[in-house]
Every structure is written in structure tokens, then in C-alpha cells.
Amino acid sequence: MFLPSIRRHIRRILLLLALPPAAAALLFLVTALLLTVLPANRNFREPESGIDIYAEASAVHTDLLLPVVGGGRDWRETLNYSDFAGADSSFQYVAFGWGDREFYLNTPTWEDLSIYHTLRALFWPTATIMHVRCCAARHRPGS
Numbered sequence: 159m160f161l162p163s164i165r166r167h168i169r170r171i172l173l174l175l176a177l178p179p180a181a182a183a184l185l186f187l188v189t190a191l192l193l194t195v196l197p198a199n200r201n202f203r204e205p206e207s208g209i210d211i212y213a214e215a216s217a218v219h220t221d222l223l224l225p226v227v228g229g230g231r232d233w234r235e236t237l238n239y240s241d242f243a244g245a246d247s248s249f250q251y252v253a254f255g256w257g258d259r260e261f262y263l264n265t266p267t268w269e270d271l272s273i274y275h276t277l278r279a280l281f282w283p284t285a286t287i288m289h290v291r292c293c294a295a296r297h298r299p300g301s
Contacts, residue, residue, distance in 0.1 A: 214253060218265050221253040223293055237290065245292035255289035262287050 212223040226233050226249065233252045239245045255262070258279035265271050278284060 212251070218268060218271065219255050219257065219262065219289070221255040221289065221291075223251040223253045226250055226252055226292075237292075239292065242290075242292045249292040249294055251293040253289075253291045253293050257286060259285040259287040262289060 209225060209228045211225070214221045214223055224231075224233070237252060239247065239249070258275075261275050261279040264275055
């Protein structure tokens with residue numbers, strides 16, 4: 159006699175426990191769908207001319223490559239070529255990478271990757287470092 163009653167209560171408890179995560183997942187999906195449908199920057203028009211910048215990825219790190227001169231900025235006024243090994247005035251791009259100091263210094267390749275450094279870099283407020291280097295000319299996509 160008590161068995162059907164207990165089963166009913168267990169079902170209700172399981173349902174009540176499952177509802178909040180299910181509702182959160184549904185809310186996330188509906189929000190994601192709505193945000194992908196709503197237009198953003200409707201009036202955006204690509205300019206006829208601009209500045210070519212590049213993202214360059216190594217095995218573990220990513221750098222942004224900016225032209226030495228462009229967009230009203232001349233990096234030669236800030237950076238001294240003598241501070242960079244092998245750099246001279248023929249270099250046309252400056253690469254900037256930024257991230258967790260320990261991760262940058264202790265993870266140059268995938269073989270050096272450790273769970274400890276990865277989790278620490280992602281979730282713990284640690285010291286950061288900027289990696290800067292001079293680069294030769296880059297090729298335009300399609301050329």
C-alpha cells in the first residue's frame with residue numbers, strides 16, 4: 159500500500175530537482191536563438207580602405223600583428239628596433255601577445271602544457287605579461 163505512494167513522492171522530488179536545470183537550459187537556448195536572430199550593426203558598411211591586421215597562432219599562443227605604421231600610429235616612436243633581436247627598419251609588422259606570465263614562460267609547446275598552468279591561467283588572477291616582436295611583411299589573403 160505504501161509503495162505506490164512512495165514512488166509518487168520520489169517522482170515528484172526527482173521532477174522538482176530536474177526542473178531548475180532544465181529551465182535554465184531552455185532559457186539559455188531561447189536567449190541564444192533570439193540573440194542570433196536579432197540584427198546588430200544594421201547600418202555597418204565596410205570601409206573602402208583600412209588597416210590590415212592579422213591574428214597569428216603558434217601551437218599554444220596567439221598574437222595580433224599590427225602594421226608598424228598605420229591608422230595614425232607609428233610604433234617606431236614607442237618601440238626601439240635595437241631592443242629586438244634581428245629586427246631592422248625593413249620589418250613591417252609588430253606582433254603583440256598577452257596572457258598569464260607563467261603560462262607564457264612555461265608553455266612554449268603543447269608538450270610543456272600542464273593542467274596546473276592551464277587552470278591557473280584560466281581561473282586564477284595572476285601576473286600577466288606582454289610578448290612583443292617585430293615581423294616581416296605578411297601576405298594578403300588570396301594573393
